[in-house]
Amino acid sequence: MVATADPAAAVAGSQPTAGRERRGAQRWGDRLGPGTVPRSAAVSGTAPRNDSIPETPTGRLEPLLIGTTVCGGAIAAGAGHIDDLSQLVIAIVGTVLIYWVAHLHAATLAHRVEERLPFRIAIGRALEDNWLMLATALIPVVILVVGDLFGVAILTASWIALGATVALLGGYGYVAAARGGLKMTGRVLSAIGGIFVGVLIMLLKASLH
Numbered sequence: 001m002v003a004t005a006d007p008a009a010a011v012a013g014s015q016p017t018a019g020r021e022r023r024g025a026q027r028w029g030d031r032l033g034p035g036t037v038p039r040s041a042a043v044s045g046t047a048p049r050n051d052s053i054p055e056t057p058t059g060r061l062e063p064l065l066i067g068t069t070v071c072g073g074a075i076a077a078g079a080g081h082i083d084d085l086s087q088l089v090i091a092i093v094g095t096v097l098i099y100w101v102a103h104l105h106a107a108t109l110a111h112r113v114e115e116r117l118p119f120r121i122a123i124g125r126a127l128e129d130n131w132l133m134l135a136t137a138l139i140p141v142v143i144l145v146v147g148d149l150f151g152v153a154i155l156t157a158s159w160i161a162l163g164a165t166v167a168l169l170g171g172y173g174y175v176a177a178a179r180g181g182l183k184m185t186g187r188v189l190s191a192i193g194g195i196f197v198g199v200l201i202m203l204l205k206a207s208l209h
C-alpha cells in the first residue's frame with residue numbers, strides 16, 4: 001500500500017519555514033536601518049527616496065551656508081590684490097565652482113556607499129541637494145557688477161559684498177533655527193552664529209589688506 005502525503009500536514013509543515021523566512025527578512029531590515037535602500041532595490045535602479053525620514057532642520061540651507069562662506073572667503077582673498085573686475089568675478093565663481101564639485105563628489109560617494117545606489121541615481125540626488133551652492137555666488141557678483149557700473153571702486157564694492165555676505169549668513173542661521181522649531185532665543189543665537197562667521201571673513205580681509 002502506497003502512503004500518500006497529507007496536504008494539511010504539508011501546509012502545516014511549511015508554516016514554520018515561512019515564519020522563519022519572514023523573521024529573517026525582518027531582522028535583515030532592522031540591520032539595514034531606516035532610510036537604507038536594500039541592495040536588490042538599488043541594483044534595479046528604481047530605489048525611491050525614503051520620505052518617512054524627517055528633513056533636517058537646515059534642509060537645503062546647508063549648501064547656502066557653505067557656499068556663502070566660501071564665496072565670502074574668495075572675496076576677502078581676492079579683492080585688493082585683483083584690480084580687474086572680470087578677474088575678480090572669475091576668482092569668486094571659480095572658487096565656489098571647485099568647492100561645489102568637491103562637495104558633489106563627496107555627496108555622490110556617500111549615496112553610493114551608504115545606500116548602494118547606482119551612479120546615475122546617486123549623482124542625481126547629489127545635484128538636487130547641492131545646486132544651491134552655486135547660486136550663492138550670484139549676489140556678491142551682482143553687487144560688484146552694479147558697483148562697477150556706478151563707478152564704485154572694486155575694493156569698496158567688495159566691502160559692500162562682504163557686508164551682504166554677513167547679512168545672508170545671519171539670515172540663513174535664523175531661518176534654519178525657525179524651521180527646526182527653536183524659540184526666539186535659539187533663532188537669535190543661530191543668527192548670531194552666522195554673523196560671527198561673516199565677521200571672521202571680514203577680519204580676514206582686513207588683515208590681508
